[in-house]
Amino acid sequence: MCEQTLKDLVDRYTAVSFSVTTLAGSLVKEEIGSEITSDQYYTLKTIYQTGSCTSTHLAEVFAVKKSAITAIINRMWDKGLIKRTRDENDRRIVYLTLTEQGEEIYFMLERRIYKLVESFISKFDEAEISQFLKTYEKLNEVLIEIKENKVEKQS
Amino acid sequence: MCEQTLKDLVDRYTAVSFSVTTLAGSLVKEEIGSEITSDQYYTLKTIYQTGSCTSTHLAEVFAVKKSAITAIINRMWDKGLIKRTRDENDRRIVYLTLTEQGEEIYFMLERRIYKLVESFISKFDEAEISQFLKTYEKLNEVLIEIKENKVEKQS
DNA sequence: GTTTAATAGTTAAATAGTTGAACTATTCAT
DNA sequence: ATGAATAGTTCAACTATTTAACTATTAAAC
Numbered sequence: 001m002c003e004q005t006l007k008d009l010v011d012r013y014t015a016v017s018f019s020v021t022t023l024a025g026s027l028v029k030e031e032i033g034s035e036i037t038s039d040q041y042y043t044l045k046t047i048y049q050t051g052s053c054t055s056t057h058l059a060e061v062f063a064v065k066k067s068a069i070t071a072i073i074n075r076m077w078d079k080g081l082i083k084r085t086r087d088e089n090d091r092r093i094v095y096l097t098l099t100e101q102g103e104e105i106y107f108m109l110e111r112r113i114y115k116l117v118e119s120f121i122s123k124f125d126e127a128e129i130s131q132f133l134k135t136y137e138k139l140n141e142v143l144i145e146i147k148e149n150k151v152e153k154q155s
Numbered sequence: 156m157c158e159q160t161l162k163d164l165v166d167r168y169t170a171v172s173f174s175v176t177t178l179a180g181s182l183v184k185e186e187i188g189s190e191i192t193s194d195q196y197y198t199l200k201t202i203y204q205t206g207s208c209t210s211t212h213l214a215e216v217f218a219v220k221k222s223a224i225t226a227i228i229n230r231m232w233d234k235g236l237i238k239r240t241r242d243e244n245d246r247r248i249v250y251l252t253l254t255e256q257g258e259e260i261y262f263m264l265e266r267r268i269y270k271l272v273e274s275f276i277s278k279f280d281e282a283e284i285s286q287f288l289k290t291y292e293k294l295n296e297v298l299i300e301i302k303e304n305k306v307e308k309q310s
Numbered sequence: 311g312t313t314t315a316a317t318a319g320t321t322a323a324a325t326a327g328t329t330g331a332a333c334t335a336t337t338c339a340t
Numbered sequence: 341a342t343g344a345a346t347a348g349t350t351c352a353a354c355t356a357t358t359t360a361a362c363t364a365t366t367a368a369a370c
Contacts, residue, residue: 009288010272012288013288014269016288017291023298027305067329067350069348072326075326090346091335092337120294125156129164129168129290135287139175144178192328210318222357245318246364246366247364247366248318248365249319
């Protein structure tokens with residue numbers, strides 16, 4: 001790939017990704033509702049997807065300090081969304097899981113997000129969006145690789 | 156498009172977009188540096204891109220209340236990144252522009268983001284990423300349309 | 311032309327998210 | 341047994357956001 005083409009592609013990617021991020025962020029804020037904040041939704045989703053999730057794991061995934069996780073988990077625990085369970089073998093570890101109420105709110109938000117995504121996915125034809133998703137999923141793999149290399153370097 | 160295919164596409168989009176957003180967010184946090192917060196970068200970028208930007212415009216773009224904009228602009232003004240200029244004809248309006256120092260930091264962050272994006276765009280071949288960007292840009296247009304319809308409804 | 315509406319932005323209190331540094335409790339290594 | 345490493349918490353300081361009340365200015369009605 002020549003210099004000029006690469007520069008053009010990078011410029012287009014940064015421009016469109018900034019715009020989509022801003023627009024999607026603002027739409028989600030307006031459409032998805034205010035039961036919990038978006039950080040709390042991200043936390044619910046990651047705990048739900050991870051079997052036996054810990055504060056350390058959340059801190060690593062979101063690239064924040066563990067004290068920030070303690071704070072957000074405290075607020076969500078106060079609202080009755082999250083359970084804490086100590087590991088019986090290693091009593092330093094605290095496992096995080098969703099309470100019934102936590103799951104209810106999570107599923108409700110997932111349904112609303114589904115509707116929102118459906119409303120614009122349906123404006124594309126299937127072949128187009130399939131090809132798009134294939135590359136998007138490959139981008140995801142590339143990012144996972146970069147992230148894993150960074151984590152290895154740190155340890 | 157049949158029900159089943161649409162559901163599959165929406166599910167794939169929500170999954171990959173959540174994962175990429177989380178990963179990219181964490182990489183940007185670790186790579187781009189801590190001169191300013193990401194909200195402040197978004198503010199710098201939007202002011203730079205908009206001729207004669209106002210608080211009202213920023214509040215609309217980011218879907219937050221105007222008082223939140225006042226607060227962030229105050230902090231950035233304290234750091235010498237932003238200038239305020241009153242409109243001579245309509246003295247209610249305050250135009251926001253970047254100071255020289257604000258532009259310097261903005262350009263520096265843009266260069267770092269360019270390097271980061273380049274490092275993963277170059278892992279794709281040109282045809283693949285071109286096709287991807289075409290659909291991504293169309294998605295951007297669709298989102299702009301949705302946003303404009305929402306703004307019209309409100310007024 | 312004066313009163314009323316609407317618009318642009320600010321202030322202040324309350325809540326949420328984040329960092330950095332010091333801390334407790336527990337496990338691992340030797 | 342003792343010292344290092346790991347998992348998580350606490351606290352002070354800061355940033356980001358909302359809600360509601362506020363100032364200043366312009367536009368609209370009458």
